[in-house]
Amino acid sequence: MKISRIAIRNWRNFKNADVDLQDRTFIVGANASGKSNFLDIFRFLRDIASSSGGGLQKAVKDRGGMKKVRSLAARREPNILLDVTMTDDDVKWRYVLEITQESAGKRRPLVKREEVYKGGEELLKRPDAQDKADAERLTQTSLEQVNSNVNFRDISEFFAGVVYLHLVPQLLKYAEGIQGKFLENDPFGQAFLERIAATGEKKRARRLNRIQAVLQKAVPQLEELQFERDPTNGKPHLKAKYSHWRVNGAWQREDQFSDGTLRLIGLFWVLQEDPGLLLLEEPELSLNKKIVSFLSPFIYKLQGKGQVLVTTHSSDLLSDQGISLDEVILLEPSQEATTIRSADKLEDVEQLVSGGLGLGEAILPHATPQTLESLASM
Amino acid sequence: MVKKIAVVAEDLLTQAVLHKCISEVLPAYIVARTEVKGGRGNVQRELGAYAALAQVMPVLICVDLDGDDCAPTLLSGWGRLPPQAGLLLRVAVREIEAWVLADQKRVASFIGAAPNEVPKRPDELFDPKRSLLELARAHAGSELKADLVPRNYDASYPRIGRAYNLRLCAFIASKWRPHVARKKSASLERAMVALEKLA
Numbered sequence: 001m002k003i004s005r006i007a008i009r010n011w012r013n014f015k016n017a018d019v020d021l022q023d024r025t026f027i028v029g030a031n032a033s034g035k036s037n038f039l040d041i042f043r044f045l046r047d048i049a050s051s052s053g054g055g056l057q058k059a060v061k062d063r064g065g066m067k068k069v070r071s072l073a074a075r076r077e078p079n080i081l082l083d084v085t086m087t088d089d090d091v092k093w094r095y096v097l098e099i100t101q102e103s104a105g106k107r108r109p110l111v112k113r114e115e116v117y118k119g120g121e122e123l124l125k126r127p128d129a130q131d132k133a134d135a136e137r138l139t140q141t142s143l144e145q146v147n148s149n150v151n152f153r154d155i156s157e158f159f160a161g162v163v164y165l166h167l168v169p170q171l172l173k174y175a176e177g178i179q180g181k182f183l184e185n186d187p188f189g190q191a192f193l194e195r196i197a198a199t200g201e202k203k204r205a206r207r208l209n210r211i212q213a214v215l216q217k218a219v220p221q222l223e224e225l226q227f228e229r230d231p232t233n234g235k236p237h238l239k240a241k242y243s244h245w246r247v248n249g250a251w252q253r254e255d256q257f258s259d260g261t262l263r264l265i266g267l268f269w270v271l272q273e274d275p276g277l278l279l280l281e282e283p284e285l286s287l288n289k290k291i292v293s294f295l296s297p298f299i300y301k302l303q304g305k306g307q308v309l310v311t312t313h314s315s316d317l318l319s320d321q322g323i324s325l326d327e328v329i330l331l332e333p334s335q336e337a338t339t340i341r342s343a344d345k346l347e348d349v350e351q352l353v354s355g356g357l358g359l360g361e362a363i364l365p366h367a368t369p370q371t372l373e374s375l376a377s378m
Numbered sequence: 379m380v381k382k383i384a385v386v387a388e389d390l391l392t393q394a395v396l397h398k399c400i401s402e403v404l405p406a407y408i409v410a411r412t413e414v415k416g417g418r419g420n421v422q423r424e425l426g427a428y429a430a431l432a433q434v435m436p437v438l439i440c441v442d443l444d445g446d447d448c449a450p451t452l453l454s455g456w457g458r459l460p461p462q463a464g465l466l467l468r469v470a471v472r473e474i475e476a477w478v479l480a481d482q483k484r485v486a487s488f489i490g491a492a493p494n495e496v497p498k499r500p501d502e503l504f505d506p507k508r509s510l511l512e513l514a515r516a517h518a519g520s521e522l523k524a525d526l527v528p529r530n531y532d533a534s535y536p537r538i539g540r541a542y543n544l545r546l547c548a549f550i551a552s553k554w555r556p557h558v559a560r561k562k563s564a565s566l567e568r569a570m571v572a573l574e575k576l577a
Contacts, residue, residue, distance in 0.1 A: 293390060319416055
């Protein structure tokens with residue numbers, strides 16, 4: 001299953017946006033244009049649908065309440081609307097969720113409207129008679145309820161399976177010193193080693209072997225990558241052998257890996273997990289130019305049947321000439337709110353790339369705020 | 379003693395081809411630095427810097443001829459070139475894919491076509507990339523075809539598929555033979571001769 005289109009109203013900095021998504025979509029935009037907010041829509045849907053529970057109430061609460069997720073520009077129509085079209089082979093699904101807020105009392109988020117369509121057929125339309133009889137029901141979506149989502153379990157599972165990884169190497173390297181709180185779904189890779197440990201032995205070995213093959217080419221002197229458990233406390237670790245000054249090479253644990261090595265391992269691991277929808281935040285960070293220039297074909301080859309949404313600032317990543325214009329979407333902030341356009345709708349970009357300019361060079365000027373020149377005067 | 383050489387390529391595929399040629403003809407050399415310039419214009423602009431570099435190590439530069447008449451016309455348009463012995467400026471006629479196609483047998487087995495389906499005089503092709511893609515479209519298995527050929531074949535952009543560079547660079551590194559290809563491509567032959575002089 002894939003998300004082929006999403007229409008958004010009043011979600012964070014998006015007042016009103018509507019965009020088509022491809023199997024692989026790159027999201028570009030200036031700082032604070034809302035790239036992460038855009039990805040957060042899919043994490044939000046995951047949190048609602050996730051089997052660990054909590055549903056709509058928790059998903060909103062974890063984000064700081066309605067006033068944090070609702071667009072500041074929302075005035076006349078203050079509800080949040082997410083309208084997601086998905087395709088599964090030839091079957092078209094549509095999930096519509098409109099959220100409002102209780103006008104008094106606890107000010108909880110409420111389902112204003114929830115609809116599911118499969119191939120044009122209406123499977124759910126809320127509020128229904130039961131909702132009218134018991135308004136408390138509107139605090140929960142049908143998506144989160146095993147009893148009511150039986151006809152559209154497919155999309156509920158698809159949302160629940162969304163994976164987001166933005167591995168922050170320092171959180172992993174200094175895990176013991178930080179002793180931090182582990183966030184649900186581990187968005188920043190703090191528990192990344194546990195994730196590797198939880199994978200079956202054969203599958204783990206196969207994935208690490210593939211990663212090793214990439215690392216041997218990408219990381220100088222790296223020869224081998226292995227998983228091990230600490231014999232004293234059982235904690236999972238990764239270790240790599242480098243062909244250094246020692247005759248038999250030197251083994252190092254993950255806390256000594258470079259940031260780039262760890263990010264690369266995280267990226268290639270999560271791609272091989274083959275989630276239905278994978279969200280990657282700036283995969284180019286800490287990586288050298290040449291690896292970055294191969295990232296987009298790597299993602300395509302490893303994503304399998306899944307869909308991948310990637311935010312990026314990297315001209316090198318977008319330099320791959322096999323990226324279609326409709327695979328890149330641009331977020332443009334304006335006074336009121338951010339708009340989203342696909343690169344095939346930008347005539348200047350289309351002309352420039354047909355004239356031989358790299359896609360990154362053609363589109364990234366759109367992602368540079370024009371006020372930046374005045375920075376110099378600081 | 380290990381000798382050093384620098385590589386400047388117009389794109390990733392060109393870079394892979396140059397590395398393979400060097401490893402075959404100049405086993406005593408290591409590539410000390412290598413860069414992809416993303417277009418001919420960038421190479422032209424930085425030529426002065428490469429000439430300076432060529433005083434300490436040879437610099438192999440390769441660009442595509444594309445739509446220009448011939449290499450001398452193209453280069454004469456670049457103004458007076460720095461007269462530097464170690465500066466090897468080569469032009470692939472008309473595109474690097476012509477050099478790739480010139481190893482007919484290996485290209486045929488890579489794509490899954492019969493060797494006689496592969497163009498015999500690649501330097502005469504007007505659009506070698508298109509010829510390579512045509513070959514893949516007609517003969518490649520579904521996975522390779524999906525990797526090499528863009529989804530919308532007739533669109534002006536993108537001209538290549540989503541894993542074109544990845545698959546072709548891997549092919550160049552593992553299978554492609556410069557000593558065979560040079561016999562079918564005069565522009566590659568000239569480049570190889572220039573490299574051999576460094577040995």
